[in-house]
Amino acid sequence: MSKEEKDTKITINETEEEEDDHSGERKAGWVLPIFIIGLLATCYYIFVVELCIFTVQLLEAKVTFLVIFHLLFLLCVWCYLRTVMTPPAVPPAKFRLSESDKQLYLSDERPQVLQEILICAAKDLPIYTKDPKGDVRYCTTCQVLKPDRCHHCPVCNVCILKLDHHCVFLNNCVGFSNYKFFLLCVTYALLLCIFTSAVSLHFSKLFWTHQLPNSPSKVPIIVLFCLSTFFSIILFLFGLGHSELALTNVTSREDNDDTSDDTTEENNPYNLGFGKNLREVFGNEKKYWFLPIFRSLGDGFSFPMGEATEDIEKNAAFAKPPNEGI
Numbered sequence: 001m002s003k004e005e006k007d008t009k010i011t012i013n014e015t016e017e018e019e020d021d022h023s024g025e026r027k028a029g030w031v032l033p034i035f036i037i038g039l040l041a042t043c044y045y046i047f048v049v050e051l052c053i054f055t056v057q058l059l060e061a062k063v064t065f066l067v068i069f070h071l072l073f074l075l076c077v078w079c080y081l082r083t084v085m086t087p088p089a090v091p092p093a094k095f096r097l098s099e100s101d102k103q104l105y106l107s108d109e110r111p112q113v114l115q116e117i118l119i120c121a122a123k124d125l126p127i128y129t130k131d132p133k134g135d136v137r138y139c140t141t142c143q144v145l146k147p148d149r150c151h152h153c154p155v156c157n158v159c160i161l162k163l164d165h166h167c168v169f170l171n172n173c174v175g176f177s178n179y180k181f182f183l184l185c186v187t188y189a190l191l192l193c194i195f196t197s198a199v200s201l202h203f204s205k206l207f208w209t210h211q212l213p214n215s216p217s218k219v220p221i222i223v224l225f226c227l228s229t230f231f232s233i234i235l236f237l238f239g240l241g242h243s244e245l246a247l248t249n250v251t252s253r254e255d256n257d258d259t260s261d262d263t264t265e266e267n268n269p270y271n272l273g274f275g276k277n278l279r280e281v282f283g284n285e286k287k288y289w290f291l292p293i294f295r296s297l298g299d300g301f302s303f304p305m306g307e308a309t310e311d312i313e314k315n316a317a318f319a320k321p322p323n324e325g326i
């Protein structure tokens with residue numbers, strides 16, 4: 001493999017980032033989270049009051065439904081709040097240019113010279129990813145050298161470590177700091193919807209076949225069945241996609257990046273195998289795997305790499321001091 005081929009081992013498409021002003025989007029972004037919370041509150045009322053209290057007759061069934069529902073509901077809300085309220089992790093100070101480098105960078109416009117300043121600044125940093133032109137990635141908005149798997153979110157207007165995606169239902173970015181919470185939130189929401197759908201289906205059938213007398217609870221319970229079934233299907237498909245990404249250690253951002261073929265599928269350098277990939281997100285201690293408590297491994301800016309490690313480390317030609325002076 002030639003040096004040029006190796007040097008393009010990890011490339012990332014940087015277009016579309018940073019250009020537009022999305023601050024309005026960020027402010028308007030609370031509409032969807034409030035809608036989700038309203039929907040959850042409505043479903044909670046129908047299940048607990050209309051179904052369990054007014055409709056279910058047997059005490060044992062009432063207690064069983066309420067205990068399972070509240071357990072899943074509390075876990076789901078806990079994970080949701082942790083995902084929404086955890087601030088995204090940003091690159092640490094060592095990825096910023098020194099004052100003298102910053103002055104040099106701002107005082108010149110020649111791409112070659114600017115790139116040499118960045119190459120020199122990146123030489124002691126664990127950066128292996130380059131843009132499609134083979135240049136060191138630099139965010140002019142945040143004024144940081146971008147670590148591997150870090151991207152600028154135009155809505156949050158900040159560079160985010162191991163950015164997965166900006167989620168409109170959370171009004172927050174999903175990245176290194178909250179990816180575990182996000183996956184758990186989707187999982188518990190799916191379990192909650194499946195449970196609610198199964199119980200409300202049973203009672204909808206009893207109303208439908210006149211085994212239960214008509215009551216004002218009939219319509220809300222049928223509505224609850226439709227809503228929970230709809231969200232079960234959506235969450236199942238969504239969760240399936242994210243499980244595959246988590247198991248193969250690919251972020252949604254990398255998966256959608258059509259120029260970074262080498263960071264996906266069989267050539268993905270971050271893929272350590274299913275077990276290790278899961279531990280990267282959920283941590284080494286299995287007792288914390290199912291709770292929204294941060295245990296993800298690593299620092300968010302340097303990543304162990306699988307079989308491709310050797311090649312990539314050899315590729316770090318750009319991390320050496322440039323031959324020519326600046």
Ligand SMILES: [Zn+2]
Pocket residue numbers: 139140141142143151152153157158159
């Ligand atoms: Zn940035």
Ligand SMILES: [Zn+2]
Pocket residue numbers: 153154155156157165166167172173
């Ligand atoms: Zn964002």
